[in-house]
Each structure stands twice: as structure tokens, then as C-alpha cells.
Amino acid sequence: MGRVSRRAFALAALSAFTMTPPASAAPKPAGGGDGRVACEMRGVWLATMANRDWPSKPGLTATQQRAELITHLDRAVRNRLNTVIFQVRPTADALWPSPYEPWSQYLTGTQGKDPGWDPLGTAVEEAHARGLKLHAWFNPYRVAAHAEPARLAAGHPARRNPDWVVTYGGKLYYNPGLPEVRGFVQDAMLDAVEKYPVDGVHFDDYFYPYPVAGQSFDDDEAYEEYGGGFPDRAAWRRDNIDKLVRETAERVKQVRPGTPFGVSPFGVWRNAATDPLGSDSRAGVQTYDDLHADTRKWVRESWIDYIVPQLYWNIGFAAADYAKLLPWWAEVARGSSTQLYVGEALYKAGDPAQPAAWQDPAELSRHLTLAREYAQVRGHVFFAARDVAADRIGGMARVVADHYGQPATPPR
Numbered sequence: 001m002g003r004v005s006r007r008a009f010a011l012a013a014l015s016a017f018t019m020t021p022p023a024s025a026a027p028k029p030a031g032g033g034d035g036r037v038a039c040e041m042r043g044v045w046l047a048t049m050a051n052r053d054w055p056s057k058p059g060l061t062a063t064q065q066r067a068e069l070i071t072h073l074d075r076a077v078r079n080r081l082n083t084v085i086f087q088v089r090p091t092a093d094a095l096w097p098s099p100y101e102p103w104s105q106y107l108t109g110t111q112g113k114d115p116g117w118d119p120l121g122t123a124v125e126e127a128h129a130r131g132l133k134l135h136a137w138f139n140p141y142r143v144a145a146h147a148e149p150a151r152l153a154a155g156h157p158a159r160r161n162p163d164w165v166v167t168y169g170g171k172l173y174y175n176p177g178l179p180e181v182r183g184f185v186q187d188a189m190l191d192a193v194e195k196y197p198v199d200g201v202h203f204d205d206y207f208y209p210y211p212v213a214g215q216s217f218d219d220d221e222a223y224e225e226y227g228g229g230f231p232d233r234a235a236w237r238r239d240n241i242d243k244l245v246r247e248t249a250e251r252v253k254q255v256r257p258g259t260p261f262g263v264s265p266f267g268v269w270r271n272a273a274t275d276p277l278g279s280d281s282r283a284g285v286q287t288y289d290d291l292h293a294d295t296r297k298w299v300r301e302s303w304i305d306y307i308v309p310q311l312y313w314n315i316g317f318a319a320a321d322y323a324k325l326l327p328w329w330a331e332v333a334r335g336s337s338t339q340l341y342v343g344e345a346l347y348k349a350g351d352p353a354q355p356a357a358w359q360d361p362a363e364l365s366r367h368l369t370l371a372r373e374y375a376q377v378r379g380h381v382f383f384a385a386r387d388v389a390a391d392r393i394g395g396m397a398r399v400v401a402d403h404y405g406q407p408a409t410p411p412r
Contacts, residue, residue: 135202234289307341
């Protein structure tokens with residue numbers, strides 16, 4: 001979940017669509033109104049990429065960083081949330097003492113520098129002390145938000161293995177087409193899962209990178225070596241991501257049985273004009289075609305335990321109506337064992353650059369009201385922690401007042 005530029009890109013990438021909610025969608029009771037504890041996901045993403053949410057800036061003391069982290073956890077409790085999705089590997093680095101990758105630069109300002117404490121270990125302990133679940137959020141393939149390997153920490157795996165790295169769009173990425181890369185990133189991520197009693201493992205929406213106009217992702221050598229037997233490069237790339245997801249899911253169950261593994265993809269899988277199974281949309285980005293992530297298949301095949309599509313548009317938005325994407329995802333989840341939660345754009349509420357609907361404090365509350373009509377929707381996750389804190393126009397407060405009057409436990 002760095003998600004800042006991605007959200008602006010996603011908004012610009014879309015044009016119009018329509019869809020009718022399925023008549024078979026069963027109403028979902030709100031739960032908790034009679035004093036019983038509801039069962040639903042009430043999550044918040046806590047992003048560390050580029051110091052988006054935490055720490056507020058690099059170079060704070062360990063005491064200051066810890067205090068800021070605890071403040072975010074306490075605020076989640078006050079808003080009756082039950083899950084924090086904590087970004088612990090934003091750029092092929094670590095927010096725990098890892099034998100595989102360097103300490104994150106977002107802690108000290110210098111990649112590889114020991115911050116003097118263990119953020120992930122502390123987050124798990126302090127979250128559990130407050131009755132919160134803590135999901136460890138990983139970005140598998142992003143190496144750096146710049147294109148200069150020499151700026152990486154000495155001994156960084158990307159410097160030791162330059163053939164693993166592709167420069168694209170002014171950034172560095174690991175090549176998903178190399179089996180050794182896929183194995184390495186799994187080892188690096190699962191180190192945290194093995195060491196800490198995390199309550200979930202979480203991938204964001206970055207697999208192959210978002211398209212950059214006029215540029216191509218240079219994986220020619222890998223495709224030549226490993227792409228035989230596939231009808232085209234796109235099919236091979238999708239298979240690479242399928243393998244990452246399927247293998248990670250299997251290894252999470254081996255390392256920490258019972259721990260759910262989930263993904264929060266961009267909200268459009270494919271347009272119906274491209275594929276009749278797709279949503280009635282005209283998105284400029286389709287995860288299946290552009291990020292080579294067949295998110296629908298992962299749900300239908302029950303490869304992942306939960307999915308949180310980023311439905312970051314308002315109800316009635318001509319380019320991508322929340323009220324039309326929501327039932328499409330509910331239908332995808334129907335009959336699978338994958339839990340469906342909905343990613344909510346709290347960061348847009350009160351942003352003057354956003355459409356008029358986002359200036360209404362009740363917009364997000366209406367999302368939750370609509371979602372009650374679909375039994376497949378088991379909760380919501382809000383982007384992101386900094387916006388829960390700011391709550392510029394009271395959109396989060398309205399959600400809490402309207403929907404979170406009683407505590408809730410997340411689904412299992």
C-alpha cells in the first residue's frame with residue numbers, strides 16, 4: 001500500500017460503466033445493533049512507503065517512532081476498528097531485523113541503518129494488547145522509487161544480483177519472470193511471518209508495474225528462457241504472478257497455519273468490452289491485462305483467504321460507480337471460500353481536488369449501507385491511517401456513528 005501516486009493514476013485511468021445489482025443478492029443484517037458483537041472486517045491500512053502514514057518523517061528517535069505508532073493503534077481502537085494492515089516491506093527492505101534485506105530507509109533516512117528497535121515486533125505486541133489484529137503488508141517486487149542501484153544499501157540483494165532487476169518508469173523492480181526472484185521474495189517476506197505472530201499476510205496491488213506510456217518492461221531474456229509453452233508474453237506473465245500467489249498462500253499455511261493471506265487489488269479486473277466476465281466498465285487499466293494479475297481467478301479458485309478490491313470511487317461516479325463495482329465483486333466472491341472486504345477511499349473525503357460527492361461527510365457511510373445488501377461483503381478497510389487521524393470533514397466519524405456503534409471481530 002506507496003499508494004499515493006497510484007490513486008491519482010487510477011482515477012485518471014477510468015472512463016464510464018454501468019451494471020445492475022444481482023437480484024439474488026441477499027440483504028446482510030447490520031449486526032451488533034442488539035448489543036451482540038458483530039463479525040466483520042473493520043480495517044485500516046498503515047502505509048510506510050515514503051512515510052505516507054508512519055513514521056511522520058524519517059530520522060525520528062526510536063521513542064518518537066514508537067509513540068507515533070501507538071497513537072495510530074489507539075486511534076484505531078477509538079474508531080472501533082479491529083484490524084491494522086501494517087506495511088512492513090515497502091521497497092525490498094524491512095521493518096524488522098531481516099537476514100535477507102536491509103532496514104527500511106523510511107525509519108532512519110538511510111537504508112540499512114538499524115533504527116534501534118523492532119517496529120514489526122512492537123506493532124504486533126501493542127496491537128494484540130489492544131485487541132487489534134495485525135496483518136503484515138508486503139510489496140513483492142518493488143525495489144526502489146528511483147532508478148539508481150548505487151543508491152541502494154551496500155550488500156542489497158538487488159546490487160548483488162543486478163540481473164534480477166528491471167528499470168522501468170524511473171524505478172527499480174525485481175523481475176517476476178525469474179524463478180529465483182520469486183523464491184527469494186517469498187523467503188524474505190515469510191521470514192517475518194515465521195518470526196512474529198501476525199494475524200494475516202497482505203499483498204497490495206503492485207505485481208507487474210502499472211503501465212508507463214511509451215515504455216516497455218524489459219523481460220525479454222526471461223521470456224526467452226522461461227516463456228516456452230505459453231501462447232504469448234502476457235499469458236506467461238500472468239502465470240508468473242499466479243505462481244507467486246499460489247506458492248505464497250501454501251507457504252503461509254506451512255509457516256503459520258490458520259493465518260489468512262489476502263490481496264488488495266485495483267478495483268477493475270477486466271472491462272466487459274474486453275471480456276464478458278468483466279465489469280461493465282471502460283477502465284484504462286485492467287489488472288488482468290496490465291498488471292498481469294488474474295485477481296478474479298484467485299477468488300474463484302479460493303487460492304487466497306480474502307480480497308480487498310480498491311473501490312475508490314463514489315456512488316454515481318460516471319467513470320466507475322461504486323454502486324456498480326460492488327455487486328460485480330460480490331458475484332465474483334459468491335460460492336468461493338475467499339472473504340470479500342471492500343477498500344474504501346477515506347483519503348478522498350474532503351479533498352478539494354475530488355468530485356462533489358467526496359465533500360459530503362456521508363459518502364463513505366452510504367458505501368457501508370449499500371454493502372449491507374450483499375451477503376458476500378464481510379467488511380471494509382480504509383485508506384489510510386493518516387486520514388483516519390485527520391478526518392477532514394468527519395467522514396470517518398460518520399461511519400463510526402452510523403455503523404460501528406458496537407464492537408466487531410474480524411471474520412475467520
